[in-house]
Amino acid sequence: EAGVVQSPRYKIIEKKQPVAFWCNPISGHNTLYWYLQNLGQGPELLIRYENEEAVDDSQLPKDRFSAERLKGVDSTLKIQPAELGDSAVYLCASSGREGPETQYFGPGTRLLVL
Amino acid sequence: QKEVEQDPGPLSVPEGAIVSLNCTYSNSAFQYFMWYRQYSRKGPELLMYTYSSGNKEDGRFTAQVDKSSKYISLFIRDSQPSDSATYLCAMRAAYSSASKIIFGSGTRLSIRP
Numbered sequence: 630e631a632g633v634v635q636s637p638r639y640k641i642i643e644k645k646q647p648v649a650f651w652c653n654p655i656s657g658h659n660t661l662y663w664y665l666q667n668l669g670q671g672p673e674l675l676i677r678y679e680n681e682e683a684v685d686d687s688q689l690p691k692d693r694f695s696a697e698r699l700k701g702v703d704s705t706l707k708i709q710p711a712e713l714g715d716s717a718v719y720l721c722a723s724s725g726r727e728g729p730e731t732q733y734f735g736p737g738t739r740l741l742v743l
Numbered sequence: 744q745k746e747v748e749q750d751p752g753p754l755s756v757p758e759g760a761i762v763s764l765n766c767t768y769s770n771s772a773f774q775y776f777m778w779y780r781q782y783s784r785k786g787p788e789l790l791m792y793t794y795s796s797g798n799k800e801d802g803r804f805t806a807q808v809d810k811s812s813k814y815i816s817l818f819i820r821d822s823q824p825s826d827s828a829t830y831l832c833a834m835r836a837a838y839s840s841a842s843k844i845i846f847g848s849g850t851r852l853s854i855r856p
Binding site for chain 2: 633669670671672673674677685720722729730731732733734735736737739
């Protein structure tokens, strides 16, 4: 069984440019999470989806970040415009019937904003 | 003060040693406690989780929860160089399946051959 797939793995952009990250969760997992991980820190939740519905986006900076999960499967996280402080690893995770304690993470997208 | 505190290390021990990794927390509502392992440039991988207090063992790994002290531990027996990674504790409250998981900042562990 394939794990959580993310692309791209690395992205370098100049500040003020837009950027998008894509995630495909484990098949059958209804819950999808986007996390931000800064160097030397643990992941911090940005948004959580139950199927197509964003049920927790309280930590998502909505002035520049947006996300969608149109068909309840794969998801896209977008930043527009990117700022220097957005440089970090963006992790996608998914969970199924076992509950949120059993989350499976993708390898992450490492973003560098110059 | 962070809800979950974890010593960043690095912690370096010789191969075969018993490793003890710890986290403290401040929110008494936390009931689910998880340990993740994260290799460099990879996503976190769930090792095990426990509910409420007590111990849980899985192979060379043992997780302990002491809710009275708000302290959790992960023990690794017969440590191997392949155990070298960052270990993240994580926890959440049980009042709702929607309650957010809070991660510690991780402890970097190095096992010397």
